[in-house]
Amino acid sequence: MSEAQKPEWWFYHLQRTTLERAVGPLLEKCLERGWRVLAVSPDITRRAALDEALWTYDDQSFLPHGQAEAEGLEPAQQPILISDATENLNEAAVVLLMDGVDMRADAAFERCMVMFDDGDQAARQKAREQFKAAKDAGLTARYFQQAGRGWKEAGQ
Numbered sequence: 001m002s003e004a005q006k007p008e009w010w011f012y013h014l015q016r017t018t019l020e021r022a023v024g025p026l027l028e029k030c031l032e033r034g035w036r037v038l039a040v041s042p043d044i045t046r047r048a049a050l051d052e053a054l055w056t057y058d059d060q061s062f063l064p065h066g067q068a069e070a071e072g073l074e075p076a077q078q079p080i081l082i083s084d085a086t087e088n089l090n091e092a093a094v095v096l097l098m099d100g101v102d103m104r105a106d107a108a109f110e111r112c113m114v115m116f117d118d119g120d121q122a123a124r125q126k127a128r129e130q131f132k133a134a135k136d137a138g139l140t141a142r143y144f145q146q147a148g149r150g151w152k153e154a155g156q
Contacts (some may be wrong), residue, residue, distance in 0.1 A: 009134040024057030038084040038092035100126040
């Protein structure tokens with residue numbers, strides 16, 4: 001990302017499915033654009049569930065990925081790197097923040113995607129703070145809610 005380029009912040013409010021069921025198509029679109037993704041959660045159970053979901057989400061496609069803590073894994077080679085840290089070890093253009101992970105509004109990514117579950121009050125509050133920080137910094141911030149199939153942009 002160039003110095004002049006600022007990240008877009010996209011927020012995904014989960015109301016119908018789990019994060020693991022919803023994230024596959026979004027990550028697939030990132031890879032189709034040629035973007036690497038850093039997926040960050042402090043929760044080891046979430047990271048393991050995401051890893052499993054990416055292996056099984058669609059029989060017709062493959063989402064190449066790895067967990068940063070896996071023995072023998074080369075993080076820099078992973079198109080999707082699942083990690084507990086925001087350090088961009090795979091030179092990702094996109095960061096996926098889960099479970100209330102925080103990041104500066106002017107983070108060095110093209111897109112910051114925040115996924116939060118409707119029932120997780122702490123993550124919802126963190127998403128609100130991040131949305132406000134992005135707006136206050138003059139950045140693009142978009143908010144999506146789960147619709148019948150896929151996502152619907154709200155608040156426009």
